[in-house]
Amino acid sequence: MADYKLYYWDLPFRGNFIQLLLEDVSASYERHGAGEIYPDKSLQIRNPGMAPPYLYECKSKTYFAQMPACLMHLGREYDYLPKRAEGHTLALKTILDCNDVLMEITNCNGMQMWEKKSWDEFRYNRLADWMRLYENTGLEHGFKTEGGFLLGSTISVADIATAALFGTMIWSFPQLGVDLQDNAPNVAQLCQRIETRPNIRRFLQEQREENGKGYCGGQIEESLRKVIG
Ligand SMILES: N[C@@H](CCC(=O)N[C@@H](CS)C(=O)NCC(=O)O)C(=O)O
Missing domain, CATH: 1.20.1050.10 (Glutathione S-transferase Yfyf (Class Pi); Chain A, domain 2)
Structure with a gap:
């Protein structure tokens, strides 16, 4: 099973912020279309988010929305945050x-x-x-x-x-x-x-x-x- 699922459109715009990090750290992840969540299920997921990208973390069975939050979360997981x-x-x-x-x-x-x-x-x-x-x-x-x-x-x-x-x-x-x-x-x-x-x-x-x-x-x-x- 993959470690993450990323839900986004087939465009780089906000998705690449998350995807470049996932790629750089060789994380295992699956790409899914944003339409699997947005808009119908946006409020039903754990930690609801208004709009894509959504990052699903398999080990915690948790969704994260808001690109900056997703990136900070991955930054902590993979030690990509400055210490000071x-x-x-x-x-x-x-x-x-x-x-x-x-x-x-x-x-x-x-x-x-x-x-x-x-x-x-x-x-x-x-x-x-x-x-x-x-x-x-x-x-x-x-x-x-x-x-x-x-x-x-x-x-x-x-x-x-x-x-x-x-x-x-x-x-x-x-x-x-x-x-x-x-x-x-x-x-x-x-x-x-x-x-x-x-x-x-x-x-x-x-x-x-x-x-x-x-x-x-x-x-x-x-x-x-x-x-x-
Ligand atoms: N502040 C949010 C913005 C999310 C956002 O605007 N997503 C765009 C795609 S990049 C979208 O599909 N928006 C549809 C909407 O806001 O309903 C984030 O950083 O993730």
Whole structure:
């Protein structure tokens, strides 16, 4: 029996945050469609969750929802959390930042479609600031050492989350690679280092062959593609 079951759509968007970690630690897990739980059973599972991803832990027969909670849980299980209090808190903060960026880049889960003007304003101001924020965090902590990670000299959930955020974004929208390079060159390098870790590389290659450039899906992805050009 697998150790975990991950319920998500056939898209990288929030699912890859969890999946990259599961892959990196060689956890045994099964992928299931989000529709097996969402929306009909969302309130019936133990620890109900409003929306995918859902992570089921077989040994405890427990479900977890909310991507940051799932990642922190796995981080503790697999020793991917910084030991010191500041680092531990920053790891959670980094994942929450990622979730904010996901919310912003999808205009609140597609509540409103992007127009060229609003997109450019977001891209060259707020998104650029987000990138700089990750870069500064790394420079204040792990990037002091050559080949270091975001928060220190060892890999943590913060690196998995950063790569799941920006690595995926750049893969799906290569035009944004320039933005990351200009605003956060060390983060760009970090994403490459994480994406080339053997298990992650194998997984991403397979996923990208199957899903192409797919990002978050739906009309909001179409709208993003239109404005990014
Ligand atoms: N804060 C939640 C957001 C979950 C979420 O918005 N999931 C998306 C897919 S990435 C979804 O299917 N939402 C449907 C809904 O909210 O009803 C998390 O981090 O897991």
